[in-house]
Amino acid sequence: MKKFLAAIIAVIVMTTAFATVLASSYVGNAKSRKFHYADCSMVNKMNTANKVYMNTREEAIAAGYVPCKRCKP
Numbered sequence: 173m174k175k176f177l178a179a180i181i182a183v184i185v186m187t188t189a190f191a192t193v194l195a196s197s198y199v200g201n202a203k204s205r206k207f208h209y210a211d212c213s214m215v216n217k218m219n220t221a222n223k224v225y226m227n228t229r230e231e232a233i234a235a236g237y238v239p240c241k242r243c244k245p
């Protein structure tokens with residue numbers, strides 16, 4: 173029974189984490205302090221460790237991020 177509960181919890185945690193990434197429309201770079209649309213080519217080149225996922229433009233600006241000059245989010 174304990175194993176069953178642990179499996180259920182693991183599925184919920186993974187689903188939530190996955191949904192968070194999918195729902196994020198913007199990706200910020202913690203190092204350069206710039207943010208991009210999630211589909212900007214710069215995002216693919218970005219180091220995974222520097223990626224910060226954000227849902228709204230306001231959220232990015234409030235966190236001190238500057239819009240990317242290429243994708244102009």
Ligand SMILES: [Zn+2]
Pocket residue numbers: 207208209212213214215240241242243244
């Ligand atoms: Zn960009």
